[in-house]
Amino acid sequence: MRANMSYALYQARGGRITCGFDGYTTTRGRHEGIDIARGVGSDVHALVGGKIIYIARGHTGRSGLSTISIYNASLRKTVIYLHSAPRSSLRVGQMVGRGQVIADESWNGVSSRSTAHTHVEMRLGSRTHAAKSVGDPHLDNPNPGRFWNSQGYNVR
Ligand SMILES: [Zn+2]
Numbered sequence: 347m348r349a350n351m352s353y354a355l356y357q358a359r360g361g362r363i364t365c366g367f368d369g370y371t372t373t374r375g376r377h378e379g380i381d382i383a384r385g386v387g388s389d390v391h392a393l394v395g396g397k398i399i400y401i402a403r404g405h406t407g408r409s410g411l412s413t414i415s416i417y418n419a420s421l422r423k424t425v426i427y428l429h430s431a432p433r434s435s436l437r438v439g440q441m442v443g444r445g446q447v448i449a450d451e452s453w454n455g456v457s458s459r460s461t462a463h464t465h466v467e468m469r470l471g472s473r474t475h476a477a478k479s480v481g482d483p484h485l486d487n488p489n490p491g492r493f494w495n496s497q498g499y500n501v502r
Contacts, residue, residue: 378479386452407452408456
């Protein structure tokens with residue numbers, strides 16, 4: 347029995363996918379992750395465990411991108427969370443368990459509070475940064491659907 351990503355990210359009802367992988371319709375570029383939204387202040391939980399390899403503490407507004415990058419060595423994948431505010435206790439090098447709270451949903455690197463969301467991106471190997479989505483015609487990441495299924499999640 348798989349859990350829906352939009353539930354598991356928050357461990358609460360009310361989350362929804364607002365843009366799928368490569369799902370841009372009006373934005374130029376290729377969407378390298380999956381956007382999931384529930385609302386500012388929602389607890390954001392790690393979907394996959396691993397080691398924190400990079401943290402950027404952003405601020406609200408378009409120029410304030412935040413990043414949490416968690417590398418799972420046995421899977422050889424990095425899961426990167428953008429836009430949500432990292433918990434102050436997080437440190438690079440720390441191990442994070444599946445389901446552990448890592449952030450509060452916010453709008454760090456998003457132009458308006460009303461469009462707050464968490465961008466969840468699977469990357470091959472150890473990668474500190476998300477691939478460029480907006481304005482970049484090249485898709486760097488493979489479709490993550492089977493990866494998410496293998497980790498026990500429905501992409502919805
Ligand atoms: Zn996104």
